[in-house]
Amino acid sequence: MATNTNGRTPPENATLADVAEHVGVSARTVSRVVNNQGGCTAETRDRILAAIDELGYRPNLMARGLSKRRSDTIGLVSIAMLDPFFPEFADGVERAASDLGRTMFLASTGGDRVRQLSALKSMVGHGVEGAIVFPAAHAVGDLVDFAAKEMPIIIVNDDVQGVRISSVSAEIQAGAEMAVNHLLRSGRKRVAALLDRDARNAPRPARRELGYRNALETKGFGPDQHLIIDVDNSLEGGRVGLDEALAQPNPPDALFAYNDLIAIGALQRALDRGISVPDDLAIVGFDDIEMCQAMTPMLTSVRIDRDQLGRVAVDMIRTLVEEGSVPSRRLPVELVVRASAP
């Protein structure tokens, strides 16, 4: 805040030129101290700093961005803010960005290609340094275009193969294997998977499905013993999935869910139906959202460090800007064993 010893309100929107004039130096010099570029007497520097404070000078970031062709901002393009995965990830992005002095743009696409495109265009126009994006279905092509000629892009997702964009993700497949192995080792004989319908429709087999199948095969359960149920990515999807699983001729004694939301829906419906969890049915979720610990029984889940994922994404953007390329990264996951699948 501007100190204001004489009671006048400070002039609004002082510019670099105003500061320069007030001190009696050129704008060049003021710009130097504002940007900490050194090369300036300590005394000049102090006088400029004092003037900045007195006039309440605050740089016009649009002007700076226009001349630097970059605005010290980064973009985050999500699919759904309501997905429980999102807030912690976004928080990691925001903090990492803010630590670098970057401000964050946020847009949500609902998985729609048109909205994704307009979000990206806007961000390019605003001179973002780079964008972190959860790709909308069937719209990775647009991302490739943007990444090629407009701005650095990091994809959050590892299901996109054969595409020349770096991505940050977690060891989803390994996590799925851990989960299923854990169920098998604890004596379960028939493990069903409740998978997100949309993710399953992706061009490439989703990682969770691969992990599920691998784990089963390794233990001698052939494809005829795999049971995959496609569900909506929601609590209700989990509920419906549970019903569908139990309607099978040979119903499962364990459930591996696409994420915690689905797992919680399934858990709830199981309890409603008087099924004992974990005695009659073990359940494992994915992500490890906080609500896993609010369930009775508490939900076993594969933990993704979403905060860390967000921070890494920002770091990758920076590397991409500085070096022109950056290797994709996959963070480890961790099986958190709780009462729903001990």
Place this chain on the structure above:
Amino acid sequence: MATNTNGRTPPENATLADVAEHVGVSARTVSRVVNNQGGCTAETRDRILAAIDELGYRPNLMARGLSKRRSDTIGLVSIAMLDPFFPEFADGVERAASDLGRTMFLASTGGDRVRQLSALKSMVGHGVEGAIVFPAAHAVGDLVDFAAKEMPIIIVNDDVQGVRISSVSAEIQAGAEMAVNHLLRSGRKRVAALLDRDARNAPRPARRELGYRNALETKGFGPDQHLIIDVDNSLEGGRVGLDEALAQPNPPDALFAYNDLIAIGALQRALDRGISVPDDLAIVGFDDIEMCQAMTPMLTSVRIDRDQLGRVAVDMIRTLVEEGSVPSRRLPVELVVRASAP
């Protein structure tokens, strides 16, 4: 995307001047059609549009912002993205903003005054049209300053009294009264409130506390029969609060919680301790997050339409920009009765 009939990649970063030259008109005219300002032959217009497409022209929003002194963006400054209240609100803001052709900046302060200040400064620098902010504790003064001389601000919160900034909020106090009345009407004799410690420390008595006390007084329960327990705003806060409530000489048969997170924590701990909900203890939450419906028993809660709240906030920003002032608004809430407090 630029159509590209001849196989050449379109030149990167075409400018208004490039388009103008390509068509053989002045930048002024191109600017007109880009901004739909009319006053231009349909034929000229079509040729310009074609050139824009061909050259892949996309306006430089920093340049536009610099000359208009406004960047067609709006800011959202939250306290915590991890608060379950946030995502749905932010989604409402984002959609409403996007419907108006605005892109959204997002910053999170953790309730810290310094971070709030730097978020606001950055947003001013980027020429946001206005900011929607969840005020950090004891930092409303900064908001008043910014609102007075920097940019339109809407506060999300109605606990800030006597301050010349418009706010958007919900009928919190009425909602609290509804909740407590409901408990009383259903025969409960002793209702405790689990309130957020931080909100209670606010300069003004929090709305939920007022509602709680009013409802009790109205039914003849004097202050000596009020039981308020300060807790952290978290699942764990709810758990600790439940224990503390039951440790009272005269333990409650009903709980009114500050929000669903706290209510869920309390519910969980109650079930853990073998207390029957709702038979021995009824519980009512606040906000009505989706997870209320995943509990067993499902949680009764006071619903705030957070999506709507976000949309209204954006609308208020627009009115504030256009008219110079806007009345504060308070949206209605609704008691959603479920099994935890039938």
Place this chain on the structure above:
DNA sequence: CTGAAAGCGCTTACAG
């Protein structure tokens, strides 16, 4: 209906 030109507030070679 359209153009020439100034201006928005910075940064940045280029000089000195």
Place this chain on the structure above:
DNA sequence: CTGAAAGCGCTTACAG
């Protein structure tokens, strides 16, 4: 260590 000046890519009175 510091300055004069061009340039970033738009918008917008002002003319015609």
